[in-house]
Amino acid sequence: MRIDAHHHLWDLTRRDQPWMDGPWADPIRRSYALADLVPHLTAHGIDRTVLVQSSSSYDETAELLALAAGEGPVAGVVGWADLTDPALPGHLADRPAELVGIRHQVQDEPDPDWLVRPAVLRGLAALAAAGLVYDLLVTPRELPAAHTAARSLPQLSFVLDHAAKPAVATGQWQPWADAVDALAGLPNVSCKLSGLVTEADPHAWRPPQILPYARHVLDVFGPDRVMFGSDWPVCTLAAGYDDVLALAEAATAGLTTDGRAAVFGGTAARIYGLAAP
Numbered sequence: 001m002r003i004d005a006h007h008h009l010w011d012l013t014r015r016d017q018p019w020m021d022g023p024w025a026d027p028i029r030r031s032y033a034l035a036d037l038v039p040h041l042t043a044h045g046i047d048r049t050v051l052v053q054s055s056s057s058y059d060e061t062a063e064l065l066a067l068a069a070g071e072g073p074v075a076g077v078v079g080w081a082d083l084t085d086p087a088l089p090g091h092l093a094d095r096p097a098e099l100v101g102i103r104h105q106v107q108d109e110p111d112p113d114w115l116v117r118p119a120v121l122r123g124l125a126a127l128a129a130a131g132l133v134y135d136l137l138v139t140p141r142e143l144p145a146a147h148t149a150a151r152s153l154p155q156l157s158f159v160l161d162h163a164a165k166p167a168v169a170t171g172q173w174q175p176w177a178d179a180v181d182a183l184a185g186l187p188n189v190s191c192k193l194s195g196l197v198t199e200a201d202p203h204a205w206r207p208p209q210i211l212p213y214a215r216h217v218l219d220v221f222g223p224d225r226v227m228f229g230s231d232w233p234v235c236t237l238a239a240g241y242d243d244v245l246a247l248a249e250a251a252t253a254g255l256t257t258d259g260r261a262a263v264f265g266g267t268a269a270r271i272y273g274l275a276a277p
Contacts (some may be wrong), residue, residue, distance in 0.1 A: 001126050001276055003075070004041065004049045005268035006194045008231025009034060009064070016021055017055055019105065024237070032233050034072055040232065040241040041073055041159065048075035050120025050229070050268060052135065053103055055081050055085040061099075061253045068098035070164040076100035078135050088209050092130040100272040101133035101159070115145040116152075124149060128156035133272060137167045139225055143179035157188055157271055161193025162231065163217050168210055170190050175218055184220035188272050193263060194229030202238035207247055214251035223231075223252070223259035 010017055012033045020029055025277030032052060034184050041049065049063050051074045068074040078101035106114055114120060114139075127134050138146050143164055150158045151254055160183060166176040185191050210259045218226055228248045252260050268274060 001047045001265045001269055001274070003265040003274065004046050004230050004232075004273070006052055007049055007232045008032070008054045008234060009037070009067070010054050010060075011063075014063070015057060015060065016150060016231070019054070025251060027237055028233050029152045034067055034074070037232060038073065040230075042058050044241075045147040047073065047211070047265075048269075048274055049073045049276070050076050050272060050274070052078040053080040054089055056082075056105065061250050065096055065098050070080050073277070074098075075277075076272050078103050078133070080104060081123075083127075084117075084119040085123070089129065090122050092126060092132070095130060095132075099132070100274070101135050102127055103137055103161070105136055105137055106146075107139045107165070109142075112141050113116040113145045115142065115149040118162040121149065121152060123152055123217050124156055128153060133157045136160045136164075139164075139206055139256035140167070140176045140179060142177060143176075143183065147179070147183050147186070150189050154186075154188050155158070157190070158186075159227075159271060160189060160191040160260060161215060161229075162199070163191055163193070165179040165195065165199050168196060168205070168213055171209070173212075181220045182218065184225070184244065189221075190225040190227065190267060191217050193217060193226050193251065195231045195234070197235055197238040197244060198213065199248065200238065207250055210247060211251055218251060218255070218263075223255055223262040224267060225271055226263050227271070250266070 009032050011206045068077050077098050079099055081102045136146050196213055200209055230241055230244050232241055252263050
């Protein structure tokens with residue numbers, strides 16, 4: 001199975017996307033349906049996908065789950081839930097099989113230590129008890145708290161989205177590299193090879209600017225804990241689906257056949273428990 005472990009769909013006629021907070025988002029300020037994505041998947045032999053939330057909305061998560069329950073490539077959904085809600089364990093008790101994980105826009109929280117608040121840690125423990133994965137949407141600022149949370153909850157599988165968004169545009173390497181290395185030292189954390197093009201200069205990026213960050217992720221996590229994600233359609237702010245996939249293939253060119261198979265499917269299938277079509 002070839003898997004795209006990270007993409008989005010949204011319908012702006014149903015709800016706004018608050019993170020589209022400026023003119024920078026104008027190129028993607030429209031609705032995106034599964035039918036818009038499928039031609040890209042077909043062109044590259046992508047069998048299954050993981051559909052990831054883009055707003056803090058139970059209604060949106062329900063809509064994404066409905067897509068996953070139908071015929072099509074979506075094998076699982078990383079939805080949203082209020083981790084601080086004391087009733088969260090009850091909400092998760094009858095979750096549909098298509099819900100494989102939960103994510104929150106931690107990067108938008110004013111408090112860089114939001115992840116280690118007691119109420120949040122209790123919510124994360126509830127995800128572990130329910131057999132769900134937690135996607136970490138963080139920047140380098142929140143990596144220390146992410147490390148503390150993951151170390152505190154070894155029973156929960158964490159997935160680091162977009163390699164924690166390093167400052168590719170300015171070429172800054174530290175403290176990102178050491179913090180990601182430390183997080184990779186925890187066996188319950190995996191990482192998505194995704195979202196790097198939009199951290200570079202969207203109009204002037206070149207592969208040599210991005211590949212060192214991608215290869216650092218592969219070096220410290222190893223291919224068995226790295227999964228490819230297109231971050232479509234957000235990626236189109238800087239690159240097309242073809243370009244993002246080509247960049248990931250360039251980053252993994254030095255791996256064994258088994259290593260590449262892990263990055264482009266095996267890791268996501270194992271971590272999220274995805275079934276073949």
